[in-house]
Amino acid sequence: MRTEPEKVRESIGIVFQELTLDRDMTVEEILEYHGRLYSMPKSQRQARVDELLSLVELEAKRNVLTRHLSGGxxxxxxxxxxLMTRPNVLFMDEPTIGLDPQTRIRIWEYVQDINRQGTTIFLTTHYMDEADQLSNYISIVDHGQIIATGKPWELKNALGQDIIYLETSDNQGASNILEGLDTVRGVRDKSKGIIVMVNVDGTHLLPEIxxxxxxxxxxxxxxxxxxxSMDDVFVHYTGRELRDTGTEKTVVVKPGGR
Structure with missing residues (x-):
């Protein structure tokens, strides 16, 4: 990055969290202009524009001003x-925030298709289901520090085979009893009850508990x-729910094999 910054910029793409489109340019002009910024030859620019409009299903909106497009x-x-410059690495900052479920799923499909074509993707998201669905590796970031990293199944399995939530007349007493069981991996408090992480099939252990x-x-x-779930993983490592305010909570997802 210090010696060849231009080549670094040419090798990466970025999708910002906030929309940064020029309202007075058409869909085609947005892509064409971006290609010119990177000195793409005209013949390559046009072919790439056509290819991308097909990929994101915006062929019919080619000549429409971006101000008239829906959020999705x-x-x-x-x-x-x-993707205009065929980047080796694509950074996406919460690309599905505020979108309806159908549009989110469509964006997921694009991301997976891009990844299959060989682009490594770094994706930040607050949606745990999104992290779970899309990523090869997940890093949980808390207060600017990575506190856990692994494959989704590894992070979930670290919590145990099953999770049992209990509300009792004596939560502290219940915790003391259950922490002594060999089949229990751990116990932690949650609002009105306790979370019990177990190493065996919870349906068989629950009657004993x-x-x-x-x-x-x-x-x-x-x-x-x-x-x-990944929500449980997040709470386990950060000690709080995603809906808590006043704290930084981001999951960094890295789909890709490069």
Missing amino acids: MKRRLEIARG MEKLQKRGIKIRVVNLKKP
């Missing part, structure tokens, strides 16, 4: 612009059993 169309155009607590006079008010 603008986001797709931003992705096309980031309930029996032990009841024998100690601890009443069970709420029970929930599920497989670990």
Whole structure:
């Protein structure tokens, strides 16, 4: 980056979190102008514009001013612009924020298609399902520091085979009892109850847990059993929910094989 900054810029693409399209330019002009900035030959620019408009399904909007596009169309155009120079690496900063579920899924499909063609993608997102669906590797960033990295299944498996949520008449007492079981990987507090991470099939262990607590006079008010998710992974490593305010919480996702 110090000795050949121009070559570095030529090898990367970027999709910003905020839309940065010129409202007074057409869809085709946006891509054409970006190609000119990188000194692409005219013949290559036109062929690439046609290819990208087909990829993001904006052929019919070629001559439409970007001000008249929907939010989803603008986001797709931003992705096309980031790919205009065939970058080796594409950085995407929360590309699906604020989009409806159908448009998000379509963006996911584009990202996966781009990745299959050989482009490495660094994607930041607050959507844990997005991180889980798209990434080969995930890094959880908290207060500017990477605190966990791994493949999605590795991060989830680290929490155990199943997760049991309990609300009881004595959560602290329940935690003390369950932490002593060999089948329990860990216990942590959560709002009104406790989260129990177990190393075995939770459906088989749950009756034993309930029996032990009841024998100690601890009443069970709420029970929930599920497989670990990326949301659980995030909370486990950061100690807070995504909806908490006043804190930095970002997941860095790295789809790609380069």
